[in-house]
Amino acid sequence: MKALISNNKRTERVFLIGLELKSRSAFDLRDSMDELSELATSAGADVIGDGTQKLDTPVAGTFIGTGKAKEFANDCREQDVDTVIFDDELSPAQSRNLEEVFGCKILDRTSLILDIFAQRARSKEGKLQIELAQLQHLLPRLTRFWGHLSRQKGGIGMRGDGETQLETDRRRVQDRISKILGELDIVRRQRSTQRNGRQRKLWPLASIVGYTNAGKSTLLNALTGASVFAEEKMFATLDPTTRRLRLPTNQNVLLTDTVGFIRKLPHGLVEAFKATLEEVVEADLLLHVVDMSHPQAEEQIVAVNAVLEEIGAAGKPTIMVFNKIDRFENQDLLNKFYERFPHAVGISAKTGAGIPSLLAEIGTQLRPIxxxxxxxxxxxxxxxxxxxxxxxxxxxxxxxxxxxxxxxxxxxxxxxxxxxxxxxxxxxx
Ligand SMILES: Nc1nc2c(ncn2[C@@H]2O[C@H](COP(=O)(O)OP(=O)(O)OP(=O)(O)O)[C@@H](O)[C@H]2O)c(=O)[nH]1
Ligand SMILES: [Mg+2]
Missing domain, CATH: 3.30.70 (Alpha-Beta Plaits)
Structure with missing residues (x-):
């Protein structure tokens, strides 16, 4: 499936909407909206503006209040907005109703993240996994609007119209899902043969995990001289890369860099990427990289731990790696973090500061095994x-x-x- 956002000729103009619920403070909402804006920019869109509403609970039919929705819809028309992105996952019915009110494409956080993944996927397995997650997310949301869109883009070709067309659309999506599942099975079998190769049996495996943009790929490059793509964008890495690292103690370790985690990571995506994340599940040691210069470093640690829990990798021996200390001046706060995580190591993957201490800690952690x-x-x-x-x-x-x-x-x-x-x-x- 093609990326949803990057397909248009001009840069897609997007408007973001979030809800401040009783259970969520204005501060949490602002963080989440900032991150949503970063995600949209990473997807290649132009963020025109955003709006929020305070409610006790989401409105069943339209997620936000209908009056508010109409008000935002007017703003969007005035500003020539192509797409409205909601900060939370919308139900299929909510997406449909909102499409009618706004008269433009409605996405939610999940479809935005899926879209970024679709743009970044390089390996065959990565591409199949993301297409599967996208189709599974799309299937219940398939509306005439989507059918119309896909026909315009020369996607799923359609005959007839209305409900018949929709049914054909759904059946085709389902057929495609079955086909992908079959192909994934083959690709995965090949990969597991490679993984169970000689090296894997010989050396312990350490996996680099962390929030997206924490500096995982930069760290792998710094430690092993690899040249994994690292950049400011979120989700720069999707496919796992493994390199050998020889510690100063002469011990060899296999080090894997993999996809970054994020708050509200779509469940379907975690499911789809479970196979890719097997390296994390099988690892003898985790290096949990944290961007200390990020104001939400703490929340990001919590989010990463939640995903580790979900994939069954919680409780593994873990070294907390406090990265980007070159950008972090608050020594008091850093010391507080060290108190809470006694084996943490502060580093700068960029300047190389702290790398010798990290290597020593990896050696120490792997020794007991x-x-x-x-x-x-x-x-x-x-x-x-x-x-x-x-x-x-x-x-x-x-x-x-x-x-x-x-x-x-x-x-x-x-x-x-x-x-x-x-x-x-x-x-x-
Ligand atoms: N100042 C500073 N910047 C860093 C450091 N480590 C990484 N960065 C920058 O942070 C950004 C993200 O780095 P990546 O290595 O791509 O991060 P990642 O965790 O692999 O990100 P994803 O693959 O997108 O999840 C890049 O612009 C890096 O140059 C560091 O120690 N100091
Ligand atoms: Mg990366």
Whole structure:
């Protein structure tokens, strides 16, 4: 499916609408609206203005009050607005009713995020996943307005009109969904074969997670010399990239950079990206990157933790990485954060400040998952000795006796292979 917003020839003019509910303070609403504006800009749109309304609960039919809706609709017509974007997810009926009042395209936060993902997806799997999430979101919202749109764009071709057309539209969307599911299955099987390759078994896996724009890709680049695309836009990264990182202790780690998280991340999207996020679920260690220079750093930590919970990756060993300290001057506040997260490391992925401390912390965190043992290997078992140096971290070696002696940290899944030579378990320090 094509991106919803970027298709137009001129820059799409959008108007944003949010509700200040009883359960939500004006301050929360302002943050959320600012973020919505950032999202719209990231999608390539031109934000013309925004409006909010204070209500106890959303109005069933039109989300905001009908009077207010008409008032906004007039403003929008005057300002030649193409699209109105609501800060919360609209029900299919609400979208339809609002379309009638405004006479233009209505999107909600979810479809906006989906649109950005659609523009950014590069890999086959990424593209399929996002199309699936978009279609699943669109299906119940498919109106004549949409049918009309897709025909204009030469999308889903239509015969007839009215309800018949809509039915055909729906059936086609459903057919496409089934087809994508089949294709995704094939792509995923291929990927899991690659992932279970040699390296994955050999080395522990650390995943970089964090709010969108926190600096995850910049960190991967800084640590591994990779050249992953990093930029000011939200959701610059969609497809996971994995690189090997060799720690100063000579230990190898596989480091994965992946898609950023956001508040109110559409549930369908999390579902669709679950396979991509498997790296996070399987990781031995998480690096949770936080943009300390962002006024909502705290809320972003909470949002990231909520997504980790949702994908089943909560409770993993985690290093909090306080990034962008080059832009952050409030040392008192930083110290407060350190108090709450004792193993946190402050860094600047941009200038490289703090990177050595981060590497040391990664080494420390990964150490307990390897057993520290003493081995006694006859000299003629040269293959075993070579293998030990390949997969373990050898701390001490002594070739002088009848047998060669080693002190080494061994990943748990190699225990069986070296068990015949292990003479004692050593205390991990
Ligand atoms: N000042 C400063 N800017 C940084 C730092 N780290 C990253 N940035 C900037 O922050 C922006 C986002 O960085 P990315 O690395 O793309 O962030 P990300 O977390 O990968 O973002 P998504 O992939 O979009 O979720 C870029 O403009 C970076 O140059 C830092 O330590 N200091
Ligand atoms: Mg990125």
């Amino acid at each position: 390897r057993e520290f043992v003493e081995l006694d290997v006859p000299h003629h078992h040269s293959a075993t000795i070579a293998r030990l140096h390949e997969v373990a971290q050898v701390i001490e070696r002594n070739y002088e006796g009848v047998n060669a002696r080693f002190k080494a940290r061994i990943p748990p899944h190699f225990h069986a292979e070296f068990a015949p030579f292990i003479v004692q378990e050593l205390q991990t320090v």
